[in-house]
Structures are given as structure tokens and as C-alpha cells.
Amino acid sequence: MTMDQKSNYEDNKWEEPLLPQFAHLPVRTSVPRRSFPKFLAVFLGLFAAAFLCIVHVPVPFFGMSRMRAAEFHIPPDVVLVDCPSMSIDKSGTLATASFNYSVAAGEIFFVSRGGMSTGSVDVIPVEDTSDSDILEVDVRLRFSPPDLLRHVKVCRVRRADHEGHVGLGIFTERYRRHYEHHGFEVTVRVPPGLINALSTDMPLFKHHIDDLGESVLFESLSLRTSNMHIHVDSVAATSAVIETSNSAITGSYETSSSLELLTANAPIKVDVLMVHKGGEASNLSLHTSNAVISSSTMLEDRTGSGGKFTVAAHTVNGRIDMPFPSAPVNSRLKLKAETVIGSVSATMHPTYQGAFRASTYLARADVISNDVEDLEGKGRTRNVEITRLSGSFVQGFVSWSEEGRDYGEVELIAGLGRVTINI
Numbered sequence: 001m002t003m004d005q006k007s008n009y010e011d012n013k014w015e016e017p018l019l020p021q022f023a024h025l026p027v028r029t030s031v032p033r034r035s036f037p038k039f040l041a042v043f044l045g046l047f048a049a050a051f052l053c054i055v056h057v058p059v060p061f062f063g064m065s066r067m068r069a070a071e072f073h074i075p076p077d078v079v080l081v082d083c084p085s086m087s088i089d090k091s092g093t094l095a096t097a098s099f100n101y102s103v104a105a106g107e108i109f110f111v112s113r114g115g116m117s118t119g120s121v122d123v124i125p126v127e128d129t130s131d132s133d134i135l136e137v138d139v140r141l142r143f144s145p146p147d148l149l150r151h152v153k154v155c156r157v158r159r160a161d162h163e164g165h166v167g168l169g170i171f172t173e174r175y176r177r178h179y180e181h182h183g184f185e186v187t188v189r190v191p192p193g194l195i196n197a198l199s200t201d202m203p204l205f206k207h208h209i210d211d212l213g214e215s216v217l218f219e220s221l222s223l224r225t226s227n228m229h230i231h232v233d234s235v236a237a238t239s240a241v242i243e244t245s246n247s248a249i250t251g252s253y254e255t256s257s258s259l260e261l262l263t264a265n266a267p268i269k270v271d272v273l274m275v276h277k278g279g280e281a282s283n284l285s286l287h288t289s290n291a292v293i294s295s296s297t298m299l300e301d302r303t304g305s306g307g308k309f310t311v312a313a314h315t316v317n318g319r320i321d322m323p324f325p326s327a328p329v330n331s332r333l334k335l336k337a338e339t340v341i342g343s344v345s346a347t348m349h350p351t352y353q354g355a356f357r358a359s360t361y362l363a364r365a366d367v368i369s370n371d372v373e374d375l376e377g378k379g380r381t382r383n384v385e386i387t388r389l390s391g392s393f394v395q396g397f398v399s400w401s402e403e404g405r406d407y408g409e410v411e412l413i414a415g416l417g418r419v420t421i422n423i
Contacts, residue, residue: 071173072153073113075201076160078169081153086139092146095153099137099168101189106164107197107220108135111157114172118182118204125215126189136189137168144183149255154196170202190216197221204228207244209235213254230310248291258283267318275300276307281334286313292342294322299327299349306330307341313337319417323347343417348398350382351375354408357395358419359407365394365412365419374400384423398423 041381074080086095101108110121119141137155151173159165170184177354179340186205190198192215199222202205206228207383213234221237225244233243233253242249243262253259256274266288274282286293293313301307313320313336318392319342321333327349337344343363350372358365367386374380386396400403412419 004164020395023200033387034121035053039153065353069252071151072171073171073174074171075111075113078157079160079171081158081166083153086141086149086152086154093103093142093144095141095149095152096148097139099156101135101137101166103133103135103193103195105196106162107159107167107199109159109165109167109190109198110169110200110202111156112168112184112202112205115174116151116172117170117184117193117202119185120206120208121186121188121200121202122208122210123188123190123198123212124210126191127214129192132191132193133318134191135195138187138189139168139170140185140187142219165197169390182373187326191307192216193217199401200224207231207252209233212236213252255284256282257411258285260285261287263288263291265290267293269294271280271295272297273300274298274308274309274311275302278303281308281310281332284309284311287315289316290318290320291315293322293337295321296323296325298325299331301328301331301335305334308332309334311335311337315339315342317341320412324352330404332412334411335408335410337411338413339417340415341417342414344412344414344421346412347422348410352408352410352423353399353401353404354406354410355395355397356410356421356423358412358421359393360414360417360419361392362416363392363414363418365390367390368422369398371423394421 047099047347050174070394079381084097086097088095106208118256130185139158141152143149153171155169155171157167157169190212195216195218197220198218201224203226205225207223207225207230210233211233213236216236216242218235218237221235221240226244228244229247230242230244231247234252236254238255239257240253240255241260245264246266247263247268247269248259249263250270252271253296255273256275256277272284274284274297276282287292293315295313297311299307299309309331313322318338318339320337320339324347327333329351331351333352335346337346356367358367369384370384380400382394382398382400384398386394388395396404412421
């Protein structure tokens with residue numbers, strides 16, 4: 001190396017990088033480029049197959065093509081027997097279907113599910129009483145446009161665990177709400193006599209029962225809906241449950257075992273006949289919230305002993321009014337009525353005997369006693385005894401005899417309202 005070269009080397013040796021510069025080399029993948037479309041096709045095929053298996057799961061039943069579980073909600077305890085096509089009138093806007101059921105069935109039930117399942121249920125007497133063993137059901141649907149019926153199924157059904165429990169199911173697809181229709185009109189025609197059990201589980205269906213109290217006896221009656229009114233002209237049932245929400249319960253009811261009336265944010269205004277035929281007490285239960293309870297309750301005994309009865313009424317923000325216009329001599333009644341905001345009043349029949357108690361917090365509690373005659377005709381004088389009295393609390397006894405003090409119990413409770421017992 002010459003002296004000049006050595007000098008240049010010494011001047012430039014620190015200008016070289018410590019690490020070599022990155023080279024722009026071609027990038028090679030481990031999979032050939034031409035195999036990617038094949039991979040994508042396989043992936044999409046597997047995804048499509050999995051999607052079809054999940055979404056298009058058929059619900060098996062007789063008499064129609066596949067009904068997809070993703071579109072129709074069938075309750076797990078309901079089995080579809082057949083779903084016949086509805087008949088369409090000449091206008092193309094009215095569809096109908098009819099079904100018959102034997103009253104000897106263990107239960108005749110009605111169920112509905114789906115986004116378009118709404119309408120009314122009317123229970124009326126059968127027109128032709130010559131065939132007294134058949135309960136007739138007619139379904140009507142006014143609709144537009146014509147293809148709406150593709151999203152509607154009206155089916156004969158049965159309970160999964162009871163062969164003898166049969167009925168009607170109305171099912172519509174869950175999310176199809178853009179079709180115009182006037183709701184399903186379900187008319188149930190019942191023959192005179194005994195019906196073992198009739199039940200409905202039909203949200204958004206208004207319920208009406210015609211004047212059947214004198215001609216039909218339901219051993220068991222259950223009417224369940226939501227956001228719709230339930231009205232009964234008259235009905236007789238050994239036991240009954242009437243339930244809705246955000247709408248009223250009204251009408252005339254008769255029971256010989258138990259009657260439950262349940263709603264919320266709406267009133268209960270009823271006339272009730274409680275009949276005791278022996279055994280345990282006949283029961284009446286009324287529950288709502290943010291609304292009034294008004295029940296005129298008559299008591300009747302068919303045992304000759306006076307009968308046993310239990311009545312409970314409860315609301316949160318509303319008054320309670322409980323008159324008892326009739327009751328047998330020597331009847332035994334337990335009544336409890338309670339509200340938080342509102343007044344409570346009960347008017348007892350002169351035959352009532354037993355304890356009474358009325359309490360409130362920010363109002364008065366009163367007992368109003370009237371002179372009455374001895375309904376047994378024995379010339380007795382009724383004894384009314386106040387054992388504790390303050391502005392917001394009163395308790396005592398009323399009786400026609402010494403043993404009558406233990407016959408009944410009346411308790412009225414209000415948080416922010418007046419309480420009154422009329423005896």
C-alpha cells in the first residue's frame with residue numbers, strides 16, 4: 001500500500017456502516033401463488049356447509065314442508081301434528097281455517113308465537129247443540145300482500161308429554177313485521193256441559209268469553225296473554241287462572257275451588273261468586289300494580305255448614321274496594337287486602353263473624369258498625385268489640401255468638417291511604 005492509499009484509508013474507515021445495508025431481495029411464500037384460490041374455495045365451501053347445518057335445521061312434523069327453527073318459535077312442549085293450508089276467499093285478502101276437537105280430551109289448548117302473532121280470541125256457545133261433544137274452532141286472517149301466508153302457520157298441535165292434550169297453534173316468523181294484517185280472529189264455540197280443561201297461552205291476543213256461566217262448566221280454565229284486555233261476560237270454573245299485563249281484567253267469574261286474577265299496571269274490576277262444596281276453603285286471589293282492585297264478592301255454601309273462603313287482594317299504587325253483598329250464615333272468611341299508596345275499604349255482609357284489623361301510616365283507620373237484624377231469626381244481638389284503637393290502627397271482634405269470634409279474620413293494610421271496614 002502506498003503512502004497516499006494508506007492516508008485515504010485512515011481518513012475514510014469510520015464512514016463504513018457497522019452493519020451491512022438491507023438488501024431488497026424478492027419475497028417468496030411457502031405456498032405457491034396459484035394454490036390460494038383453491039384454499040379460498042375450500043374455506044368458503046366448509047363455511048357454507050356449516051351455515052346451512054346451523055340455520056336450516058328442519059322441525060319435523062306431518063303434513064307440510066320444512067319449517068325452520070330459526071324463523072318459527074315452537075315451544076318445546078308442543079308437537080306439531082299437521083299444518084293445513086288456509087283457504088283464501090275470492091278477494092285474496094281473507095284466509096280461514098277450521099278445526100274440531102272432542103271435549104273428552106284431557107286438555108284443549110291454544111298457543112301462539114311470532115312477530116305477527118296478534119289478534120283476538122272469542123269463546124262463545126256453539127250454535128248447533130245436537131252434537132254436544134265437539135268444540136269448534138275457526139281462524140280468520142285478513143292480510144296484505146298475498147305472500148304473507150308464506151310466513152304464517154296455523155297448526156293442529158298436541159302436548160309433547162300428553163297424547164290426550166290437543167289444541168291449536170298459530171306461528172308466524174319471528175322478525176317479519178312489515179306486512180299489513182288485521183290480526184288473527186280465533187272463534188271458539190263450546191258445547192254445553194263439562195269441559196275438562198281449556199287453556200290459552202297467546203301473548204298480544206285480546207280475550208273475550210261470552211255468557212257461558214249457566215251452560216258450561218270448565219273443570220280447569222287458564223287464560224294467559226300480555227298487553228291485552230281480558231273480559232268475561234260470565235264463566236264458571238272449578239279452578240281458573242286469568243293473567244295479562246298492562247291491560248285490565250274485567251267481568252263475572254264463578255269458582256268452587258280457586259280463582260287467580262293477575263295483571264300489572266292495569267285495573268281489576270270483577271264480580272265473583274265463590275261456591276264452597278266441601279273440603280278446603282275456596283280461594284280468590286287478585287294481584288295488580290299501579291291500578292285499582294274492585295271486586296264485588298258473593299259467598300255461597302253447598303255443604304250446609306256455612307262454607308270456608310279465603311280472599312287476598314294486593315296492589316302497590318292504587319285503591320282496593322272489596323264489598324261482600326252476600327254470605328251464608330256461619331260462613332268462615334279470611335280476607336287480606338293490602339296496598340302501599342291508596343285507600344282500602346271492605347264492606348262485610350251482616351253474617352260475618354270474627355276478628356278485624358285495619359292499619360295505615362299517614363291516614364285514618366276506621367270501623368263503621370251498623371245495626372242489623374239476626375238473619376237466623378233467633379232474636380240475637382250482634383256484639384261489636386273494639387280491643388285497640390288509635391288514629392291509624394283499629395282492631396276488634398264482631399260476632400253473633402261466643403264461638404263466632406273465631407270464625408273469620410279481616411285484615412286491611414295501607415301505607416299512604418285511609419282504611420275503612422264496614423260491618
